[in-house]
Amino acid sequence: MTDLLPASTVGGGSATEREITQQPDVWREVAAIVADHRGRLDAFLTPLLADPALRIVLTGAGSSAFVGEVAAPALARRLRRRVDAVATTDLVADPRGRLAEDVPTLLVSFARSGDSPESIAATEVADRVLTRVHHLVITCAPWGRLAEVHADRERSFVLLTPERSNDAGFAMTSSFTSMLLSVLLVLLPGGGAEVAAVARAGEAVLAGRDRIAAVTTRGPARMVFLGSGPLTGIARESALKVLELTAGRVDTYFDSALGFRHGPKAVVDPSTFVVVYVSADPYTAAYDLDIVRELRAAVGDDAVLAVRPSGPASDGDWVLEALDRVEDVWSAVAFVLVGQLVALHASVRSGAETDNPFPSGDVNRVVRGVMIHPLPEG
Structure with a gap:
């Protein structure tokens, strides 16, 4: 083990350290971005939220799934409607169990890169299983597959977090908090004091x-x-x-x-x-x-x-x-x-390499090796 370093030097100027310490400024950028898109967001969301039967499903994989776990209880209480956090990994593996009720649904997808295999597959199975589903995509990567697929869809809205929130380090830090703050500001308008x-x-x-x-x-x-x-x-x-x-x-x-x-x-x-x-x-x-x-x-x-x-x-x-x-x-x-x-x-x-803790590639920044199997009819 290494000796303890002064807090000011821990991380050695790594991308991970930079992405942790930049977050208060990034959060202010998030608030400005949501404010800039407020009109378009309201035009997209207001008709959906007017339906008391609307179910909101917050989805993502890994840390992106945990964004939904944090937000769901508060959103359910404040919006007085059903809000569920369901990981993309569960939606893809068991779509008819996780989306068993064919009710109007807003699927809110969180993704740092949008390139994980389950990110796109979750939105695709939702389109297959549900009669009426809209997509709110909150992502850090404009070039990711999830953002590109949903960019021009009538029933989709893509909201990008600040460019520097797309962490270069292995672990999600700025991306996690930026997506969490984004969904709160989007669905709970105001929030300036918070x-x-x-x-x-x-x-x-x-x-x-x-x-x-x-x-x-x-x-x-x-x-x-x-x-x-x-x-x-x-x-x-x-x-x-x-x-x-x-x-x-x-x-x-x-x-x-x-x-x-x-x-x-x-x-x-x-x-x-x-x-x-x-x-x-x-x-x-x-x-x-x-x-x-x-x-x-x-x-x-x-x-x-x-x-x-x-x-x-x-x-x-x-x-x-x-x-x-x-x-x-x-x-x-x-x-x-x-x-x-x-x-x-x-x-x-x-003694781990903070920005790349798994140099062997056993665990990857963007998940690899997942085969998406076709969903049977019926």
């Missing part, structure tokens, strides 16, 4: 990144990320980032605050570090803070980091005060920077 708060919180995380070094100083063999509601998806994304950027040399796990006790807590031992993303909702936060206290009693205060939007900070708490009045789904955009920075430090400490 974007400003999230950007300030992101800058606070980056300014305080020295404290992330404490996570990897102990050299944990295992990292666990927990969160409730929309923050469960952020926990899942954070766990994947560590797994990817360390090339699997650090084991990871994610769960909800309540779900963790039902067996998965068995992963915790003295070599484990835990990050808990704490909800802004006092009711939900009560469960998050219960598991924080329980785990600190088990493995020590310095082995559990609680990332919070408000409240008095005890040892091991990181309070991002800019998020004090922001709903969890918006806070998630800033919270995930903590997971990304933990992953970056863990990657350097593990």
